[in-house]
Amino acid sequence: MEQTTKYPFQDHTLELDERVHDLVSRLSEEEKIESMLQYQPAVERLGIGAYKHGTEAAHGIAWLGEATFFPQPVGLACTWDSELMHRIGNVISDEARVMYMRNPAVNGLTLWAPTVDMERDPRWGRNEEAYGEDPRLTGELATRLVQGIQGDHPTYLKAVATLKHFLGNNNEVDRGSGSSSIDPRNMREYYLKAFELPFTEGKAQSMMTAYNSINGTPALLHPLVQEVVKGEWGMDGFIVSDAGDVMGIMNDHGYYDSHTPGVAESIKAGIDSITDDADLSKAALREALEQELLSWEDIDRALFHTFRVRFRLGEFDPAELNPYASIGEESMMTEEARAIAAEAVRKSIVLLKNDNSMLPLSSQDTDDVAVIGELGNIVYRDWYSGTLPYAVTGLQGIEAKLKGTVHYHDGNDRVSFQSVGHGGVLSVRQTAAEEKAIVQADKSGFSSSSDTADNPVAADASSLFTVSDWGFGSYTIRSAESGKYWTADDEGQRITASADEAYGWYVKEVFGLNQQNDGRIAISTWNGRTVCTAVAEGHLAIADEQTADVLDDQALFEKNILENGIEQAVAAARAAKTAIVFVGNNPLINGKEENDRPSLELPASQLKLIQEVYAANPRTVVVVIGSYPFAMEWVEQHIPAILYLSHAGPELGSAVADVLYGDYAPAGRLNMTWYRSEDQLGDLRDYDIIRSERTYQYFKGQALYPFGHGLTYSPMEYSYLELDAEKVDAEDTIRLSVTVRNTGTIDSDEVVQLYTKLDQSRIQRPLRTLQAFRRIHLAAGQSSVVTFELPVNELACWDVTRSRYCVETGSYTLMVGRSSADIQLQSEVQVNGEVIPPQDLTKPILAENYDDYRQVHLVESSEGGAAVEALGDGAWILFGDAEFGQTGVRTFQARTAFAGESGELQIRLDAPDGLLAATLTLDGSGGIANWQNVGIDIQAVTGRHDVYLLLSQGTRIREFWFGE
Numbered sequence: 001m002e003q004t005t006k007y008p009f010q011d012h013t014l015e016l017d018e019r020v021h022d023l024v025s026r027l028s029e030e031e032k033i034e035s036m037l038q039y040q041p042a043v044e045r046l047g048i049g050a051y052k053h054g055t056e057a058a059h060g061i062a063w064l065g066e067a068t069f070f071p072q073p074v075g076l077a078c079t080w081d082s083e084l085m086h087r088i089g090n091v092i093s094d095e096a097r098v099m100y101m102r103n104p105a106v107n108g109l110t111l112w113a114p115t116v117d118m119e120r121d122p123r124w125g126r127n128e129e130a131y132g133e134d135p136r137l138t139g140e141l142a143t144r145l146v147q148g149i150q151g152d153h154p155t156y157l158k159a160v161a162t163l164k165h166f167l168g169n170n171n172e173v174d175r176g177s178g179s180s181s182i183d184p185r186n187m188r189e190y191y192l193k194a195f196e197l198p199f200t201e202g203k204a205q206s207m208m209t210a211y212n213s214i215n216g217t218p219a220l221l222h223p224l225v226q227e228v229v230k231g232e233w234g235m236d237g238f239i240v241s242d243a244g245d246v247m248g249i250m251n252d253h254g255y256y257d258s259h260t261p262g263v264a265e266s267i268k269a270g271i272d273s274i275t276d277d278a279d280l281s282k283a284a285l286r287e288a289l290e291q292e293l294l295s296w297e298d299i300d301r302a303l304f305h306t307f308r309v310r311f312r313l314g315e316f317d318p319a320e321l322n323p324y325a326s327i328g329e330e331s332m333m334t335e336e337a338r339a340i341a342a343e344a345v346r347k348s349i350v351l352l353k354n355d356n357s358m359l360p361l362s363s364q365d366t367d368d369v370a371v372i373g374e375l376g377n378i379v380y381r382d383w384y385s386g387t388l389p390y391a392v393t394g395l396q397g398i399e400a401k402l403k404g405t406v407h408y409h410d411g412n413d414r415v416s417f418q419s420v421g422h423g424g425v426l427s428v429r430q431t432a433a434e435e436k437a438i439v440q441a442d443k444s445g446f447s448s449s450s451d452t453a454d455n456p457v458a459a460d461a462s463s464l465f466t467v468s469d470w471g472f473g474s475y476t477i478r479s480a481e482s483g484k485y486w487t488a489d490d491e492g493q494r495i496t497a498s499a500d501e502a503y504g505w506y507v508k509e510v511f512g513l514n515q516q517n518d519g520r521i522a523i524s525t526w527n528g529r530t531v532c533t534a535v536a537e538g539h540l541a542i543a544d545e546q547t548a549d550v551l552d553d554q555a556l557f558e559k560n561i562l563e564n565g566i567e568q569a570v571a572a573a574r575a576a577k578t579a580i581v582f583v584g585n586n587p588l589i590n591g592k593e594e595n596d597r598p599s600l601e602l603p604a605s606q607l608k609l610i611q612e613v614y615a616a617n618p619r620t621v622v623v624v625i626g627s628y629p630f631a632m633e634w635v636e637q638h639i640p641a642i643l644y645l646s647h648a649g650p651e652l653g654s655a656v657a658d659v660l661y662g663d664y665a666p667a668g669r670l671n672m673t674w675y676r677s678e679d680q681l682g683d684l685r686d687y688d689i690i691r692s693e694r695t696y697q698y699f700k701g702q703a704l705y706p707f708g709h710g711l712t713y714s715p716m717e718y719s720y721l722e723l724d725a726e727k728v729d730a731e732d733t734i735r736l737s738v739t740v741r742n743t744g745t746i747d748s749d750e751v752v753q754l755y756t757k758l759d760q761s762r763i764q765r766p767l768r769t770l771q772a773f774r775r776i777h778l779a780a781g782q783s784s785v786v787t788f789e790l791p792v793n794e795l796a797c798w799d800v801t802r803s804r805y806c807v808e809t810g811s812y813t814l815m816v817g818r819s820s821a822d823i824q825l826q827s828e829v830q831v832n833g834e835v836i837p838p839q840d841l842t843k844p845i846l847a848e849n850y851d852d853y854r855q856v857h858l859v860e861s862s863e864g865g866a867a868v869e870a871l872g873d874g875a876w877i878l879f880g881d882a883e884f885g886q887t888g889v890r891t892f893q894a895r896t897a898f899a900g901e902s903g904e905l906q907i908r909l910d911a912p913d914g915l916l917a918a919t920l921t922l923d924g925s926g927g928i929a930n931w932q933n934v935g936i937d938i939q940a941v942t943g944r945h946d947v948y949l950l951l952s953q954g955t956r957i958r959e960f961w962f963g964e
Contacts, residue, residue: 092113094158265293380501388649583606587647709822733790856869857871
């Protein structure tokens with residue numbers, strides 16, 4: 001093939017890195033600065049087109065119109081199906097190519113997905129976006145999605161997957177200013193582990209850093225980016241900052257007093273593309289270069305990484321060389337893609353409970369059904385969703401299965417509101433002068449007489465509203481006539497009934513209905529401002545913030561229930577043979593980006609709806625549609641059959657109906673522990689899963705539903721667990737097989753799960769750890785031999801005594817079963833590995849490498865790395881099993897910082913109140929950033945001891961050592 005090239009970078013026959021270096025070298029200084037941003041401009045003189053980094057694609061292409069819509073990632077994880085994830089990734093990148101073809105300057109091929117954050121706490125507002133609480137499950141599913149997105153061509157990428165958010169990002173409260181305290185064991189065995197496989201095996205070409213700090217260092221400045229991601233794992237793509245986060249170094253973290261050093265240090269730490277205010281970022285870049293905080297070599301290195309990815313996407317090569325360049329409109333929302341989406345919904349459904357085989361239902365025996373609950377007749381999208389091309393609700397799916405009667409009620413009240421101050425009933429009015437239908441108090445729409453004074457009614461449909469209670473004080477209100485939602489028009493300072501859905505970064509369709517002592521209500525907007533009746537015009541207005549706490553008659557209303565939703569739902573349930581109650585969450589309310597969930601509970605109104613329906617009809621099935629686990633012990637105790645799935649897109653209703661009526665046998669498995677109560681969880685911001693006994697690996701309590709749980713319609717029998725060896729070395733691979741047989745009469749999938757544990761260890765090891773899993777399909781009566789190959793090095797723990805991974809010598813239990821709590825077979829294998837040596841505290845020891853602690857967290861040391869800071873006077877850190885020998889030690893030294901009048905550090909042996917070896921007094925006059933070497937002579941310590949360092953509040957210690 002002949003090609004005419006003007007510049008070497010346009011010559012596809014040259015080596016890739018040579019071409020990239022040539023392109024970067026030809027950019028002017030101003031062009032380089034412009035290209036450091038998310039929106040890289042066109043450079044027409046070089047034939048370089050404009051490009052945007054960052055197209056949202058969590059479960060399909062988002063925000064760019066109609067696209068194939070897959071279940072939320074939390075639902076995809078419940079499929080436990082690696083091969084399916086690969087096919088989903090392939091569809092997403094096909095459609096990304098179509099969007100790119102439509103507008104290459106705006107619809108880029110660098111996709112912001114998947115989210116790999118560890119979900120060690122289900123209260124996280126963004127729980128819907130990630131794959132659960134286990135690093136093996138998350139890493140495996142994310143890897144296969146990455147491979148599907150990026151394609152398998154040796155030269156070209158179909159699209160680029162951006163893993164997010166690195167690292168320790170699992171709370172929204174203070175996410176931009178807070179710090180996640182993570183010690184080396186938690187870091188290496190849990191948080192980093194999930195990201196490792198998508199890079200080392202999946203070859204992900206991009207990564208986004210998190211808003212939070214890690215041990216006091218903003219994540220986008222943390223050495224882990226360079227040392228681990230680009231170093232140990234060999235990631236050769238580019239790193240992007242989260243939106244607004246580079247400026248957040250100053251604005252949120254207060255880390256620097258200007259933007260300039262933050263921009264400079266973030267680029268040196270590994271950020272290659274800035275997603276932030278363009279003018280501020282460019283000004284800071286220029287100033288950093290002028291002040292020599294940043295060099296042009298730093299800029300060139302970052303641009304090399306971003307442009308290298310663009311080269312691999314085929315942008316600078318003839319289209320005929322790139323097999324993905326020909327993807328066009330024919331690949332958008334194909335029948336195959338729709339089938340894969342439908343398969344994903346079915347495979348994601350988890351059968352939580354099925355007493356007496358109530359499910360599947362028979363269309364003949366249950367030809368008279370009541371479908372109850374708002375979620376039964378709506379399909380929601382979340383923030384990172386595309387536009388739904390169509391939607392099948394649960395009600396519609398069930399109606400399609402039955403020839404009999406289907407009764408439906410959403411369970412919501414129909415109400416009227418009367419303005420106390422104005423005296424009129426609120427109604428929806430659309431006038432020629434108004435662009436949007438407004439809510440106003442209308443005296444002519446209010447009817448009251450002696451026999452109706454205690455129960456006012458609306459005179460026409462425009463005065464009737466449907467109220468949905470989402471729990472925790474959050475309500476949506478719709479016009480019963482038009483179906484439009486009330487929404488806060490902040491610009492016009494009024495309430496209109498004009499929204500098609502509750503949606504947006506700020507969900508202005510959420511209201512508070514705050515009952516007063518006298519029974520009247522005050523209405524508040526999404527941001528806590530008071531709703532009142534405008535004195536002259538009579539429409540609902542939003543009070544000024546200064547008067548938001550003033551509740552006069554203009555800001556008080558009487559709510560009159562004209563149709564009791566629960567009573568109507570109960571009547572429908574009583575009249576039917578079977579009741580199917582849909583409950584769950586709205587993905588934009590009470591748990592989303594920037595808002596952690598207030599509680600694990602189902603909304604109280606939904607629980608009451610279930611209870612009342614069940615009392616009327618014991619043949620009740622509950623379908624939970626949610627972005628996260630719920631605490632619902634009453635439901636588990638009483639309801640005979642329960643299904644769970646996430647918000648799943650257009651095929652939701654069809655898939656639920658298929659499962660309910662036996663056209664598909666469910667086999668989804670939970671990707672997270674479902675707790676009975678949030679009392680079983682600690683502080684939302686506690687990232688130590690070991691000490692706080694978080695996730696299935698360390699949780700010793702009784703879960704509502706354990707990690708990996710999910711029932712099937714057909715019983716599965718496990719037998720013949722066989723290992724190829726009883727003893728192995730650390731470099732070997734364990735091969736084991738198990739026979740699984742479908743002993744029932746229904747064809748079904750089964751998810752076979754392999755866990756391991758080591759009981760005898762120097763350190764606290766997990767109760768069990770998922771090592772592998774396989775989703776298989778078995779016809780009724782069919783058997784299959786499932787084989788796993790487990791490299792012994794996967795059994796390693798992080799040895800803090802030597803700061804490296806270590807496979808401990810010992811007897812390991814291999815457990816195969818249906819869930820983490822339903823082990824069917826197990827066997828032992830003896831591993832010839834290493835014995836973790838005693839602590840040698842005579843050499844400098846990093847304080848972060850403690851074995852246990854009380855009342856401390858990790859912060860940044862101004863000298864580099866992390867330091868331990870005492871949060872109270874009872875704080876201590878433990879270094880267990882320290883060997884001092886027969887000659888012993890007689891001195892102690894430490895690197896400490898302290899601010900205050902006086903502080904102290906005590907050295908005690910074998911217990912926090914054990915033998916006092918010495919007390920070291922600290923001088924705080926130099927301030928918390930004044931690190932000093934401090935030392936003291938101690939009583940001679942010989943032999944082996946546990947060493948406790950007791951720290952007074954505010955003391956920081958970076959390292960210490962003992963001497964002779």
